[in-house]
Amino acid sequence: MQTITKKVWGYRHVILIILWLLYIINYFDRLAVLTFLPFIQQDLNLTPVQVGQLASIFFFAYSIAQVTAGFLADKIGPKKVMNIAIIVFTAVTALTGLVKSFGQFIALRIGLGLGEGHHFAPACRTINNWFPMAERGRSVSFFTTSWAVAPAIVPVLITSISYYFFAGEWRPIFYLLAIPGLLGMFILWYFVSDTPKEMLDKGRLTKAEYEHITTSDTTEEDEEGVPSNQKKNASVFLRDPSFYLYTLLLFCQLAVYWGTTTWLTTFLVQQHGLNIKDMGLFASAPYLVAIFAMLIGGWLMDKVLHRMKPVGIIAYLGSIPVLWMLGSVEKGQTGMLLTLLLLVGFFVNLNFGSVYAYIQKRYPKEIVGRATGLANGIGQLGSFISPLVAGYLVKVGTDGTQEFGDVFIFFAVCSMIAAICALLLKEQKSLPTSVLLTKEKNSAKA
Incomplete structure (x- = not known):
């Protein structure tokens, strides 16, 4: 068991990096709207109040989706839920390039919130399935850096593409963002599974790493003097x-x-x-x-x-x-x-x-x-x-x-x-x- 614990790299880290990349793709679609919002506002003749409504309605749908995402991840598996999420927010993002009115934009923002809101919970569930207790803190911390990396690169990247290739137009960027979405669907399908057992059966995961992942960490002490039924209350x-x-x-x-x-x-x-x-x-x-x-x-x-x-x-x-x-x-x-x-x-x-x-x-x-x-x-x-x-x-x-x-x-x-x-x-x-x-x-x- 000593040699297994010392193993630094394994297929579980491939899973983690892919989840990290997929969430950056998620943020590409989300931040593209916010980045071009002043130009969308000008083209659609929106008031600041309408812009605030467009931004807020996304988070309303996003909050609702997080509740159902956790339930669905438990019911049908996190990979399926993430795949549905990526399909939805990729399609909605591409359609955003066609938006002509405030009403259409509201509908698309709700769709984007529902799509992206079903991504986070199953991603965390996948990390939980693939990492032993002793490694979950670091793995989740690495995953959350996508929240900072994406906003750091997305605005400068998509505005530069718009400026140099599309004469400052914002609509073509949303069509272009379908490409990373399609790529995300492929790498999710090929590299990720709900459980380590599936990859063990396919021969991509070693027996040693599988045992390292699935061996329970029993070293953590319970709270002294607290009955188990009260700890669950x-x-x-x-x-x-x-x-x-x-x-x-x-x-x-x-x-x-x-x-x-x-x-x-x-x-x-x-x-x-x-x-x-x-x-x-x-x-x-x-x-x-x-x-x-x-x-x-x-x-x-x-x-x-x-x-x-x-x-x-x-x-x-x-x-x-x-x-x-x-x-x-x-x-x-x-x-x-x-x-x-x-x-x-x-x-x-x-x-x-x-x-x-x-x-x-x-x-x-x-x-x-x-x-x-x-x-x-x-x-x-x-x-x-x-x-x-x-x-x-x-x-x-x-x-x-x-x-x-x-x-x-x-x-x-x-x-x-x-x-x-x-x-x-x-x-x-x-x-x-x-x-x-x-x-x-x-x-x-x-």
């Missing part, structure tokens, strides 16, 4: 005030992240007058920093601070002034604009790698799934509400110019609320009330 987190603080914190963090991601390109074009080429470069800048910020945040939590709370406080307190100032940068101050974009990318993403570990560290493992699902479900509403509210806060001048100062003040206020939540959070292991009372009685007797 959802009241452990439902009666915990910190759970609701955490949920509000996650709501605000996702509101800031997807609010800024949704409106960034429109802000750069409308308030700063950037052309399609320069806009792509500036829009990618925050996410280049975000990749390192996520890794630094995780390192601070694991190696230095050993808690999520101080990482969150640093992230949210840092976000407040840079978001506030970003909305007030005057046109032509490109140096200041780029500096603030980089700082926003750092602080907004610093706590992303560590925030999802909070529930795993606070609650018994038997209820982590339910606690995470409920918190994420509510938290995703921040992604839905934020772009919509921002659309109403955009100031439109008599000459058609748009100002985003109030929009970024709104994002800064969301960061302030998140900072307060982080300050009040408790991080020690949460136990059932009955167990706490028993321990208090035993301490008193002693």
